[in-house]
Amino acid sequence: METKTIYFEQPGPQNTRRTLQLAKERAEQLGITDVVLASYTGDTGVKALQLFSGYNLIVVAGVVGFRGKNKVDMIYENQSLIEHNGGKILFAGHAFGMLGRAVHRKFGALQVDEVIAHVLRLFGQGVKVGCEIVCMATDAGLIKSDQEVIAIAGSAKGADTALVVKASNTHTFFDTRILEIICKPRA
Numbered sequence: 001m002e003t004k005t006i007y008f009e010q011p012g013p014q015n016t017r018r019t020l021q022l023a024k025e026r027a028e029q030l031g032i033t034d035v036v037l038a039s040y041t042g043d044t045g046v047k048a049l050q051l052f053s054g055y056n057l058i059v060v061a062g063v064v065g066f067r068g069k070n071k072v073d074m075i076y077e078n079q080s081l082i083e084h085n086g087g088k089i090l091f092a093g094h095a096f097g098m099l100g101r102a103v104h105r106k107f108g109a110l111q112v113d114e115v116i117a118h119v120l121r122l123f124g125q126g127v128k129v130g131c132e133i134v135c136m137a138t139d140a141g142l143i144k145s146d147q148e149v150i151a152i153a154g155s156a157k158g159a160d161t162a163l164v165v166k167a168s169n170t171h172t173f174f175d176t177r178i179l180e181i182i183c184k185p186r187a
Helices: 013-030 043-051 076-084 099-107 112-121 125-139 170-175
Strands: 006-008 034-038 056-062 088-091 148-153 161-166 177-185
Touching: 006 013, 013 043, 013 148, 013 161, 013 177, 034 043, 034 125, 043 056, 043 076, 056 125, 076 088, 099 112, 112 125, 125 148, 125 161, 125 170, 125 177
Parallel strands: 006 177, 034 056, 034 148, 056 088
Antiparallel strands: 148 161, 161 177
16 A cells, blocks of 8 residues: 655644645545544634534543643633534543653652653654544544544644544553554654
8 A cells, every 4th residue: 555644844733724634535535434633722623623524523622620720721612613513522631641640740750651652752742642532532432442543633733643543442552553644744
């Protein structure tokens, strides 16, 4: 099999539209109907709505309280648009850093989930996040383990990375497979 990977010159939200288009094209080619997308505020989730109409679109918004006690970063209007147009929103703890992060903050001890996250970041922040959100969606029962899905993530805001991933739960993370890198920043 021969496919192409697109490398963006710089990471960031300026790549969002192209990332979503490339992910949709590859999903169509492979017959994949499950799309897992990272979006804290919901802005990227809303941008994906029309393009992925009819797909099982899961917008992973992270954990409530991540950036402040009881704080939700998703903009209410975005949440409403996503939910009313068939998208699903997942608020859940980060697969690579909840209890491990707490132990690190309290005791300064390095945890295995941090090591895994740092290794995945060698390929870029979006690759790490893409793997993480697939585990989170699988843990929540929104996608099935062993199924091929499209994962869309970014480096801070927007989307600049798209992957084809064979899904697994967090507790079976090493069964996860990054099957294809559709696009990612080169920088």
